[in-house]
Amino acid sequence: MKLFLFKTVATITGSLIALNLTVGNAINSTVAAIFNGANAVISWGAERLLTWIDKDRYEHASLTTNQSSELMELNLLMSANKVKEDAIASKTWTMGHTIALNRIGNALYSSCNWEPAKIHKYFRDLVESIPGMSYMSGDDFEDKSSV
Secondary structure (H helix, E strand, C coil), rough: CCCHHHHHHHHHHHCCCCCCCCHHHHHHHHHHHHHCCCCCCCCHHHHHHHHCCCHHHHHHHHHHHHHHHHHHHHHHHHHHHHHHHHHHHHCCCCCCCCCCHHHHHHHHHHHHHHCHHHHHHHHHHHCCCCCCCCCCCCCHHHHHHHH
């Protein structure tokens, strides 16, 4: 019974939040802010209710979610290292390597909440650890004299 109730509450609140996000973002930014506030209230209520229904299951689900995010970040960093290893093995840097790092960087930014400066620092250290390679970001091409 606990499992059924837990899953029902989780599904209903998740659906409400998804609906609020869809409707709020479709209308305009002011309405989206209102819907985001409603989502915060729904999330807070769902957390309290799910904890009351089955605290152990809720804590396990929270830990599992956090671990999934950390595993995704680790996999992205391992992929970046594979790009480096491939460049070393092929003794050249190709457009494919650049595209791969761009995609990894986009995923780190959008899914792992990395700031662009942190991504560029990580990639600069990674690329410049390859003998004879230097890293250039879009910022490296900006005309600093006009600032």
